[in-house]
Amino acid sequence: MTTSVATRTSPAPEPRNGTRWGRAGMLATVAAAAVVGIATLVDQHVLALYLDIDSEASPASFNTTALVGQDVGFGMVPTSVNGTQKSVLRAGFASATLDGFCLSQTQSLGALGSFTLKVTAGNGTSATDISASNASFDLVNFTAADAGIVLSGQDQIGLATSDITTTKTGTSYDSNPLGGPETSYGKGWIGIDASKGSFTKLKGKLYSARVLGNISLPRLSIKAFSGTSGDASACDAATTAYQN
Amino acid sequence: MALLHAPRRGAQRMVVLAAVLLFGCVMLVGPGGSGEQQAKAAAPNFPFACGASDANRQTFALSTGSGTSTSGSITPCLSGSELELTLGSGSANVASIQGMTKVQSSAVTVKDANGTAISNIWHIAFKNFTVTSDSAGTVLKTIAGTAAAGSQGAYTLTLTPGGSPRPVFGAGSDVITDMWVTGDSVVKIDLSGWSILAGTACGLAGGSGPTLLNPSTPCTVTVANLGGDLIALLAAIGADTYNLKQVDLKFYYLVTHNSSGGVPSGDALQFPNTTVAVSPNP
Numbered sequence A: 001m002t003t004s005v006a007t008r009t010s011p012a013p014e015p016r017n018g019t020r021w022g023r024a025g026m027l028a029t030v031a032a033a034a035v036v037g038i039a040t041l042v043d044q045h046v047l048a049l050y051l052d053i054d055s056e057a058s059p060a061s062f063n064t065t066a067l068v069g070q071d072v073g074f075g076m077v078p079t080s081v082n083g084t085q086k087s088v089l090r091a092g093f094a095s096a097t098l099d100g101f102c103l104s105q106t107q108s109l110g111a112l113g114s115f116t117l118k119v120t121a122g123n124g125t126s127a128t129d130i131s132a133s134n135a136s137f138d139l140v141n142f143t144a145a146d147a148g149i150v151l152s153g154q155d156q157i158g159l160a161t162s163d164i165t166t167t168k169t170g171t172s173y174d175s176n177p178l179g180g181p182e183t184s185y186g187k188g189w190i191g192i193d194a195s196k197g198s199f200t201k202l203k204g205k206l207y208s209a210r211v212l213g214n215i216s217l218p219r220l221s222i223k224a225f226s227g228t229s230g231d232a233s234a235c236d237a238a239t240t241a242y243q244n
Numbered sequence B: 001m002a003l004l005h006a007p008r009r010g011a012q013r014m015v016v017l018a019a020v021l022l023f024g025c026v027m028l029v030g031p032g033g034s035g036e037q038q039a040k041a042a043a044p045n046f047p048f049a050c051g052a053s054d055a056n057r058q059t060f061a062l063s064t065g066s067g068t069s070t071s072g073s074i075t076p077c078l079s080g081s082e083l084e085l086t087l088g089s090g091s092a093n094v095a096s097i098q099g100m101t102k103v104q105s106s107a108v109t110v111k112d113a114n115g116t117a118i119s120n121i122w123h124i125a126f127k128n129f130t131v132t133s134d135s136a137g138t139v140l141k142t143i144a145g146t147a148a149a150g151s152q153g154a155y156t157l158t159l160t161p162g163g164s165p166r167p168v169f170g171a172g173s174d175v176i177t178d179m180w181v182t183g184d185s186v187v188k189i190d191l192s193g194w195s196i197l198a199g200t201a202c203g204l205a206g207g208s209g210p211t212l213l214n215p216s217t218p219c220t221v222t223v224a225n226l227g228g229d230l231i232a233l234l235a236a237i238g239a240d241t242y243n244l245k246q247v248d249l250k251f252y253y254l255v256t257h258n259s260s261g262g263v264p265s266g267d268a269l270q271f272p273n274t275t276v277a278v279s280p281n282p
Helices: A002-009 A021-043 B002-026 B192-205 B229-236
Strands: A047-052 A060-081 A084-098 A101-108 A114-121 A130-144 A149-152 A156-160 A190-211 A221-226 B029-031 B060-063 B070-074 B082-087 B095-102 B108-111 B117-131 B139-144 B155-160 B176-182 B186-190 B219-222 B241-257 B269-271 B274-280
Touching: A060 A130, A084 A190, A084 B274, B060 B117, B060 B176, B060 B241, B070 B241, B095 B229, B117 B241, B186 B192, B192 B219, B192 B229
Parallel strands: none
Antiparallel strands: A047 A190, A047 B029, A060 A084, A060 A101, A060 A190, A084 A130, A101 A114, A114 A221, A130 A190, A130 B274, A149 A190, A149 B269, A156 A190, A156 B241, B060 B070, B082 B139, B082 B241, B095 B117, B095 B241, B108 B117, B117 B176, B139 B155, B155 B274, B176 B241, B186 B219, B186 B241
């Protein structure tokens, strides 16, 4: 009935352009509420963190003022990035504390331009404020400035990634916690194992970040910025201050 | 209508983008749990099976830091990847080292994770190997024996420290560093302080280079020829630290420990101002 009246008395409706504010706003509101809830749960050590970057050409960038890990391992592993096999350096920590953390990724959305999603955490003090257990990162490259990388205790270089030990079940080390290849028992995939590792002014690029144990991220912030400069600058950009 | 929408286009884009990205963020997190709950049950110490019945695990005796004596051992599952540590050009002193000695008097054969034998390997040990010059150009990288990731092929892992403070390969009073290196690994030692005896001292070390007329020529020693007499002589006169002009150590395994083979207390390996990179081999 309504359709019939409209057909008889009104011209054809003009094609609707622009944003469906109601729908977008509803989506954004729900999403924002979910993120706030998740941020709260992460802060309360309830949720773990998974991040996988499926862009071979655009790994995420990160930085932290300091990272101290207990039972540390670095091992070469193959991994699939958007269907392409790549060799990456997987860093694993039984537990780690960080002084601030910043993670960003820039995506080009065609005519809309480039946008940067940035995740930051830290309480603003110059001390470790983030904690995580059973964490691993698939790294493309990284730099550690000033004191750089300091490996303490019994350190090994040259063992297979699959032979690295980090996490424990009870008092026994878990087998192959970094998920190193087990074909040929890990031959050709080299690793570094240390009792403790300290990293200063760490920044670089990664394809994956996973925290399977507890994680605490005070003042967790997730924001989207337009462009690639200013607030949208990548976390590993030279001009970016380390996130406290 | 167009005029009404135009000024708000940027805001529109950001709202839509934020909505999409925020939902994307939701996918980043999931139910957590302790690492203990998700890990496999495992045996203590070396839980990974290195070959059938763990048969490919390599046993290495560890140096006490005194001559050829050993105490304790370690049993890694070797990747079989060869690394190279290089620094210096031979023209200036770039590092110092204490008591570098050959722990075993003959070459040994070791096995990698898959049981492949690697021959002509020598066990050396030292203390407090410290880079002393910013111009050292220290690089630690894989040079052979890395595996392929799909069609990408084999990889090179490179650590490049630089600037001050400088790298240390065995810091701390109780830290001893053991390495298993190839016989053609080379160190160039500065023995110019021995003046006309430099050539004799170099000979005691198993090397060659300095002469009566040119005592400042670096003493070039290949590990296969490295002798312990220089170390004993230096220790006897209370000066077991000497300077290095160049290092080219090719090795399969490095471990830091204390004199009884246990966990040392020091910050054993230090790589300041360091870049770490992974690249596919050409």
